Amino acid sequence: MTPVIEADGLVKRYGRFTAVDGIDLTIGKGEVFGLLGPNGSGKTTTILLLLGLTEPSAGSIRVLGLDPLRQPLQVKRRVGYLPDQIGFYDHLTARENLAYTARLTGLASAEAGRRIGEALGRVRLADVGDKRVGAFSRGMRQRLGLAEVLVKQAEIAILDEPTSGLDPQSTQELLEQIRELAAEGVTIVLSSHLLSMMQTICDRVALFKRGGIGLIGNVAELTTGVLGGTHVVEVEANGVDLPCVLKGLPHISAVSIIRPNHWRVDASDDVRAEIARKVVNAGGALQSMTIRQSSLDDVYVHFFEGENHDVAA
Amino acid sequence: MTSRREGSPFQGLATVALKEAADHMNSARIHLVMLLVILTAIGSVYAAIGQIKMTVSEDEFLFLRLFTTAQQPLPSFVSFLGFLIPLVAIALGFDAINGEYSRRTLSRILSQPIYRDALLTGKFLGGLLVIAICLLALWLLVTGLGILLLGLPPSGEEIARGLAFLFASFVYAGVWLAVAMAFSTVVKSPATSALCALTLWLVFTVFWPMLAPLIAGALAPVDPLNPMTAVHQINLQQAIARVSPNVLYGEATLALLNPATRSLGLLFASQMNGAIMGAPLPLSQSIALVWPQVAGMIAALLVLFTIAYVAFQRQEIRA
Numbered sequence: 001m002t003p004v005i006e007a008d009g010l011v012k013r014y015g016r017f018t019a020v021d022g023i024d025l026t027i028g029k030g031e032v033f034g035l036l037g038p039n040g041s042g043k044t045t046t047i048l049l050l051l052g053l054t055e056p057s058a059g060s061i062r063v064l065g066l067d068p069l070r071q072p073l074q075v076k077r078r079v080g081y082l083p084d085q086i087g088f089y090d091h092l093t094a095r096e097n098l099a100y101t102a103r104l105t106g107l108a109s110a111e112a113g114r115r116i117g118e119a120l121g122r123v124r125l126a127d128v129g130d131k132r133v134g135a136f137s138r139g140m141r142q143r144l145g146l147a148e149v150l151v152k153q154a155e156i157a158i159l160d161e162p163t164s165g166l167d168p169q170s171t172q173e174l175l176e177q178i179r180e181l182a183a184e185g186v187t188i189v190l191s192s193h194l195l196s197m198m199q200t201i202c203d204r205v206a207l208f209k210r211g212g213i214g215l216i217g218n219v220a221e222l223t224t225g226v227l228g229g230t231h232v233v234e235v236e237a238n239g240v241d242l243p244c245v246l247k248g249l250p251h252i253s254a255v256s257i258i259r260p261n262h263w264r265v266d267a268s269d270d271v272r273a274e275i276a277r278k279v280v281n282a283g284g285a286l287q288s289m290t291i292r293q294s295s296l297d298d299v300y301v302h303f304f305e306g307e308n309h310d311v312a313a
Numbered sequence: 314m315t316s317r318r319e320g321s322p323f324q325g326l327a328t329v330a331l332k333e334a335a336d337h338m339n340s341a342r343i344h345l346v347m348l349l350v351i352l353t354a355i356g357s358v359y360a361a362i363g364q365i366k367m368t369v370s371e372d373e374f375l376f377l378r379l380f381t382t383a384q385q386p387l388p389s390f391v392s393f394l395g396f397l398i399p400l401v402a403i404a405l406g407f408d409a410i411n412g413e414y415s416r417r418t419l420s421r422i423l424s425q426p427i428y429r430d431a432l433l434t435g436k437f438l439g440g441l442l443v444i445a446i447c448l449l450a451l452w453l454l455v456t457g458l459g460i461l462l463l464g465l466p467p468s469g470e471e472i473a474r475g476l477a478f479l480f481a482s483f484v485y486a487g488v489w490l491a492v493a494m495a496f497s498t499v500v501k502s503p504a505t506s507a508l509c510a511l512t513l514w515l516v517f518t519v520f521w522p523m524l525a526p527l528i529a530g531a532l533a534p535v536d537p538l539n540p541m542t543a544v545h546q547i548n549l550q551q552a553i554a555r556v557s558p559n560v561l562y563g564e565a566t567l568a569l570l571n572p573a574t575r576s577l578g579l580l581f582a583s584q585m586n587g588a589i590m591g592a593p594l595p596l597s598q599s600i601a602l603v604w605p606q607v608a609g610m611i612a613a614l615l616v617l618f619t620i621a622y623v624a625f626q627r628q629e630i631r632a
Binding site: 014044048051053054069070071072073074076077079080081083085086087088089090091100101103104105106145148 | 318418629
């Protein structure tokens with residue numbers, strides 16, 4: 001996998017506050033990479049560093065083999081950015097807004113017109129392309145932002161909280177369009193709090209914690225790393241000292257109480273048969289047992305347990 | 314590896330400037346302010362023509378009187394411009410940068426292949442372009458009204474003086490545009506930056522002429538036994554008053570539109586030896602006379618723009 005984004009010991013300080021603290025990161029071509037973490041954990045600052053919109057205090061970054069600090073124009077020509085709560089000029093139409101950024105990108109008028117028409121069609125805004133953006137809903141604005149990335153024909157799309165504040169239908173539509181982009185081989189860097197979306201769409205995820213990357217990998221690697229297993233079994237049973245009994249079983253990494261007589265068991269395999277046998281052998285009465293794959297939600301909750309989720313930036 | 318950034322800092326400058334100019338030209342805010350300016354200009358020029366017809370039998374610079382003649386209660390066209398140009402410039406620039414923050418468009422625009430230099434300078438040039446178009450249209454309107462109602466064409470020197478006056482007005486507007494843009498960069502809220510710029514305008518328009526003599530009196534009191542202390546106080550008062558761009562503009566227009574003006578400072582009788590009272594100065598002499606005022610305004614413009622530039626370059630882009 002050819003690396004398109006490489007960060008080495010990246011640090012960003014604002015006065016005494018360290019927003020990004022020694023990040024090492026490599027993202028490959030065509031990869032869908034998720035940035036996950038509480039507010040203020042350094043995700044947006046990392047994105048701004050990748051775009052050359054802010055200078056690192058230490059470390060180095062290469063984007064498409066270029067230095068965003070010294071060659072920002074080349075980087076920005078090849079990287080599309082959809083910021084959190086994207087803003088457009090409300091008095092201009094969707095087409096005019098796109099035409100303005102296309103001119104800034106240096107596209108010739110005819111080529112820009114062609115790409116804008118295509119992009120508006122792809123994000124299903126063709127019929128409102130000549131309407132003022134002031135009348136657009138948040139979902140339409142986000143799709144228009146995606147259209148801007150399409151017009152640029154970006155090799156990397158950086159999407160910062162693209163689904164924040166969207167209704168479920170708009171979220172699904174946007175997600176579909178992000179999937180299409182990924183299928184075309186565009187490298188996508190995605191920051192979001194929508195964990196289920198991140199789980200389904202991302203090849204790998206980095207968990208940001210206090211400015212650094214706490215963990216990095218695909219969902220299976222993260223669940224193994226954080227939870228010690230990829231399966232979650234919820235057990236409801238009566239019996240004496242059942243958590244201690246269950247902890248002794250192979251493949252089980254953790255047993256935690258959900259409510260009285262109701263436990264959550266994290267395991268690296270399907271251990272329902274062993275649990276049933278052990279509960280019965282210990283003189284307990286098994287009432288119910290369900291199993292599911294560990295999700296990014298489980299990883300997130302476990303990893304950021306006790307963290308302040310709104311760290312001051 | 315070189316530490317220089319690649320490419321021109323002004324890539325995209327023309328695109329930004331033309332978009333800004335088009336936005337201003339189509340904005341209701343500027344339409345309203347310009348309507349106010351045009352109505353007051355027509356009113357003051359119409360009144361001036363009536364006054365000229367009643368009181369002037371012959372004048373070498375009849376056309377220039379259009380700009381400077383007042384008929385109570387209306388002030389002259391030049392006085393109106395001195396008062397209203399800052400309003401137009403502030404209306405154009407008060408939300409140039411903080412408006413991009415509040416609309417959340419800044420990070421999206423700066424993620425395009427342009428530098429901040431191009432965005433700020435483009436916005437400034439876009440505003441200047443609109444001001445230039447408005448002033449030229451206003452000047453042509455006044456001149457056209459003069460030709461229609463006086464029945465006389467302007468002379469070559471009157472046109473040249475008119476153009477020099479237009480340039481001075483343009484620079485004066487540039488100073489206030491730079492003031493508005495500096496506030497829009499330093500102050501986060503557009504409403505607050507508009508208030509700051511308007512406060513400064515009010516201070517220089519209304520209070521500064523009152524404050525300058527008070528400050529000069531406090532700094533250099535007059536000794537009744539030493540007449541030179543009075544001269545010193547007047548010079549100091551004039552220097553303090555000239556901190557205000559309104560004063561510089563007033564002096565510049567006075568000398569350009571009234572060719573008989575021989576000095577903008579204190580003039581002793583001994584210095585008038587040999588001078589023919591009321592005789593006009595040649596245009597080149599009038600320009601030499603006002604050049605310090607115009608240069609002062611250009612310097613103020615550059616300093617204010619530099620403040621905006623440095624502040625904008627140091628800002629974090631998170632919107």
